[in-house]
Amino acid sequence: MASDESHDAAPDLRILGDSITLQPSGYVEPEVKDDEALMKHMARFRSEPLRFLREVSLYVSGTGWRAYDSVIGQPIFYSGxxxxxxxxxMSAPLLETKIAQLADMRVAVEEKEGLLNTSDKEFVAKRAHRRSELIQGLREVSEKLTDNMICKFESKPFIRGAYxxxxxxxxxxxxxxxxVSSEEVLRLRAVAEEAExxxxxxxFLPCHRSHVDYVSMQLLCYRLGLALPVVVAGDNLNFPLVGSFLQHAGAMYIRRSFGxxxxxxTLVQSYIDxxxxxxxxxxxxxxxxRSRTGKLLPPKFGxxxxxxDSLLSGRVDDAIICPVSTQYDKVIETxxxxxxxxxxxxxxxNLADFLSGGSSVLSLRxxxxDVRFHEPWSLRGFINEHLTKMASVPSSINVDWTDMKSQVLRQKLLRTLGYKVLGDINAVSVVMPTALIGTVLLTLRGRGVGRTELARRVEWLTARVRAKGGRVAHFGDAPLSEVIERGLDVLGKDLVGVVEGLAEPTYYAVDRFQLSFYRNMTIHxxxxxxxxxxxxxxxVKQGGGPAVQDIPYKDLADQxxxxxxxFRGEFIYSGEGLAHNLEKTLLGLExxxxxxIERDERGNIAKLGLSDAERAAGRENFDFYCFLIWPFIEASWLAAVSLVGLSPPLxxxxxxxxxxxxxxxxxQLLGKTLYHQGDLSYFEAVNKETLKNSYQRFAEEGILQIVKSKDSRVPPRLRIAPEWRPARDPETGSLIAxxxxWDFTEKIASSRREGKNRRDGATVSTRVLxxxxxxxxxxxxxxxxxxxExxxxxxxxxxxxxxxxxxxxxxxVREQKRRRRLEGRAHL
Known part of the structure; x- marks a missing residue:
């Protein structure tokens, strides 16, 4: 999958056991203004190739790396x-203040309940003694919780053996x-030296598709001479033997929910401080x-x-953010x-599954x-920049943007920060050959595809990825046919089958559901x-010629x-705004x-439709884009249809x-039924993750109301908001279409893929309803x-x-309305 761009780009480092080799790369150096860069002095491959390669060789060809002594970063792995x-x-003022506050609150409760007699002449002394007991008890609890939580970088012999x-x-x-990109590694090392x-x-803020993510990051940091990061892990991984191993290799364990x-x-906050x-x-x-669908999930802000909070409170001056993309030819857990x-x-x-699962993958190939590091950036610089922006833009609500304790301010900063990191991860992500193959197989109308056509479409998709600013994984100077064969071999016959004995070998998707994981790696x-x-x-679905299929610009922009x-919770959009993105996209498609595109006398877009060339080509490029989004449209339609049934019976x-x-x-049961009855085109539309995202999106818009009880034993409950509730026939009790x-569901359905043996309107209003x-x-x-009962x-x-x-x-409900007004975004 070599291309001309590979010859003037920094080579990749290929780490295989003890050996590191350099390979030509499709790396595209990001454009970074000098005043925005965290580090400015580093050899660049294009401008100084000999100096660049010399710098790489200084730490990849030496023998001292195994000792893990000359590490960039703060001292770790020592006894104590x-x-x-x-x-x-334990000595953090934040924790001490909280312990004192909790003790005072408990003493006040005991006074109110009569457990401490206020009329006792020794009341003051007893109260002070009781408060001291409570503080001591809380400190003991804190010490135990801290010991279970913190990572334990204690022994260099351990980490050498673990590596x-x-x-x-x-x-x-x-x-x-x-x-990993050699240029990105040198840049990261230079940033790490400044940070030290x-x-x-x-x-480090990586995407998460596999348990291998944090393993590969620790291996890279060890091999490239960077201080290992403390890794936040769920306490579900803290099971016997494995839990202790991970904790000594860098894991800090936290609960899934703090309640x-x-x-x-306060303990978690103090530890992070x-x-x-x-x-x-x-x-x-x-x-x-972990993402179960292959694409990025919405950010979690915990x-x-x-x-x-560490920075806004002033307890910490600054930290460096480094978004990381980790991509796989094949993910073990799919x-x-x-x-x-x-x-x-x-x-x-549990340990048994861990060991059996491990042994089952050891024989796999x-x-x-592929790990890629985005240009690191200052978190303090990000905060200051956005505080200035927020203060300068008129707001419809009264918010003091200088109040660092303001929850409105923090939520806005958090959301902006989270989506910026996701955008940065997408910007450096590498598209693997398996993702290219999976995407092609799931975006064709036929049952299968011949070897020649598969190669042609993979080559076309590779060019489209690069034209969109994406990166494609490379295999040195290997020809395209060999790269495709490698990709098919990795995917295996359980995912991609081949029919032999024909005019040419023909490939088809065996497990479309699992293969969609790899297609979703390209959709962003x-x-x-x-x-x-x-x-x-x-x-277009209405058939006929251009006179019927062309669409006015206003109607297209509305849809x-x-x-x-x-899909605001499903995909990461450019921050340039809808109008700019839409115009840019239309010009690109043109x-x-x-x-x-037809324009009016002022040059504005009036209407548009498929070009003659696209029609002559059998709509293959237009269909490609439709096939990418259709499964998600199906899932949202399914979720909306299921809501109709939640209208209370008469x-x-x-x-x-x-x-x-x-x-x-x-x-989900509805979706499985509709799929097998032919009313749903994509079985992957019934996946629980996308349905949950749709329900969450409907709740954000006020279509659904969700209540979470303070009692952890009571699960969340929902109902349709009264103003969205469908009507019923007062005599029969049947739902009325x-x-x-209903209009909302129909608007989603208008972009659904039309089935061979159905017409959406009549089917939905009768049998599906x-x-x-x-x-x-x-x-x-x-x-x-x-x-x-x-x-x-x-x-x-x-x-x-x-x-x-x-x-x-x-x-x-009032808070949701206020938040929607604050965000100033387009709503359903």
């Missing part, structure tokens, strides 16, 4: 490291090694959990909130992901891992084109706006001869609340029965809200 960190946490062991295991599975001088932490535990929350003040490198996954997405509960991690590059194609499809807002009031997980399970939610109604009625019956108490999901929950719901 854990006690040093623990003592700093050797993990390297051997990883490279048995990923037999082609770990690839300033006692600043580098916060209202103020002490634990200690790490950032001490200049220790830090790593957390911006998406929270740990970022702690980091931001088969398990499919099982989870189809509704099978995720199994809790999964290709390689073409999301703008896909949205335009889906909007244009509202006319693109609707779809982009619908230049590619996919669409034909005789039921609107105060019945349904368990969120059961409503989503019902939607009209109203606000009847099916979702039946499933919805069952949910209401189950909820009412559980309430009558008293199952809602002590761990169930009560069908009705308490007075306090109703009050909190009213507050939540």
């Amino acid at each position: 490291f854990s006690e040093h960190i623990k003592s700093q946490i 050797y062991l993990v390297t051997q295991l990883l490279l048995r599975a990923y037999h082609q090694g770990i690839h 001088k300033k006692n600043q932490s580098i916060i 209202d535990d103020q002490l634990y929350t 200690v790490l950032l003040r001490g200049g220790y490198n830090f790593e957390c996954f911006i998406e929270g959990g 740990i970022l909130n702690f980091v931001l 088969e398990g992901y499919v099982t989870e997405l189809l509704g099978v509960p995720k199994k809790k991690e 999964l290709g390689r891992v 590059l073409f999301i703008s084109e896909a949205l335009v194609a889906a909007a244009l499809y509202t006319r 693109v706006l609707f779809l982009s807002s619908l 230049a590619d001869n996919v669409i034909l 005789g039921q009031d609107g105060d019945i609340w349904l368990q969120v997980s059961k409503a989503q399970d019902s939607a 009209s109203g606000r939610l 009847s099916l979702t109604d039946a499933l919805g009625r069952q949910l209401f019956e189950d909820a009412v029965r559980a309430e009558e 008293g199952k809602g108490k002590g761990g169930g999901a009560p069908a009705r809200l308490s007075r306090e929950e109703k009050r909190l719901l009213d507050l939540s």
Whole structure:
């Protein structure tokens, strides 16, 4: 997959066990203004190739790296490291203040309950003694929690042995090694040297697709002479033997949910303060959990909130952010992901599964891992820049943008920070050959594709990826045919089958659901084109010639706006604004001869449609963009249809609340039924992750109302907002195909792929509506029965809200409206 651009770009480092080799690369150096760069003096491959290669050789060809002595960063791996960190946490003023506050609160409660007699002449002394006891007890609890949480960089012999062991295991599975850009590594080392001088932490924020993510990052840092980062990990990984191993290799364990535990929350904040003040490198996954779909998930703000608080409070001066992309030829866990997405509960991690899972992958040949580092940037600089912007832009609400404690300010900064990091990860991500092959196979109309056509479409897609500013993984000077064969070999016959004995070998998707994981690795590059194609499809699907299929610009822009807002939680958009992005996309499609644009006398776009050349080519490029987005449109349509069935049956009031997980399970069952009956084109549309995202998006828009109880035993519940509730026939009780939610569902359906044996309108208004109604009625019956039998108490999901929950719901509805007004975004 070599190209001309490979010859003047920095080579990659290929790390395979002890050996490191240089390979030609498709690296494209990002444009960074000198005043924006964190480091300015570094050899560049294009300008000084000999000096550049000499700098690389200084640390990749030496023998001293195994000792892990000359490390860039703060001292780690010495006896007493854990006690040093623990003592700093326990003496943190933030923690001491919280412990004193909690003790005072408890003493006040005991006074109120009469456990401390205020009339006792020794009351003051007893009160002080009791307070001292409480403080001591809280400190003991804190010490135990801290010991379970912190990473324990104690022993260099341990980490040397761990590096050797993990390297051997990883490279048995990923037999082609770990690839990283040499230029990015040199840049990162230069930034790390500056950070070490300033006692600043580098916060690595990688995407998360596999458990191998953090393993590969630790291996890279070790091999390239950087201080290992402390890695945020869920305490579900802290099981016997493995948990201790990971903790001594860098894992810090935190709970999945903190609830209202103020002490634990303060402990985590104090630990992060200690790490950032001490200049220790830090790593957390911006998406929270692993992506089961192959594309980036929306950002999770939990740990970022702690980091931001450290800076906004002034306890930490600055930290360096480094977004990281990790891509795979094949992800070990994808088969398990499919099982989870189809509704099978995720199994809790344990040693037996860990060992059996490990042994099962050791015999596999999964290709390689590609790790890319974005240009690091100052978090303080980011905060200052956005505070200045927010203060200079008039706001419809009264907010003091200088108040560092303002929750409005923090939420806006957090959201902007999270999506900037995701955008940076997408910007440096490498498209693997397996992703190219998977994308081609899932964006063709036929059952399969011949070898010649597969090569032609992979070559076309490679050119499109590069034209969009993306990177394509390279294999030196290997010819395209060889790269495709390698990719097919890695995917295996369980994902891609081949029919022999024909005029030419013909390939087909065996497991489309699992293969979609690899297709989703490319969709971020073409999301703008896909949205335009889906909007244009509202006319193209009607058939006929250009007179019927052409669409006025206003109608197209309206549908693109609707779809982009619908998928706001699914995809990462450019921050340049819809109007600019739409115009840029249309001009690009026009230049590619996919669409034909008609302009008015002022030069403005009046209408557009498919070009003659695109029609002559069988709409293959237009169809490509449609096939990318159609599964997501199907999933959103399915979620919306399932909501129609949540309208209370006749005789039921609107105060019945349904368990969120059961409503989503019902939607998934509806989807499976519709797929097998031919009313749903894509089986992957029933995946639980996308359905959950759709429900979350509908809740953000006020279509759904979701209540979360303070009692952790009571699961979240939902209902349709009254103003969105579909009407029923007063005599038959049947759902009526009209109203606000129906119109919303139809607007999604207008961009759906038209099935061979159906027409959407009539099908949905009769049989599909009847099916979702039946499933919805069952949910209401189950909820009412559980309430009558008293199952809602002590761990169930009560069908009705308490007075306090109703009050909190009213507050939540008002807060959502205020947030939507604050964001100033387009809404559904």
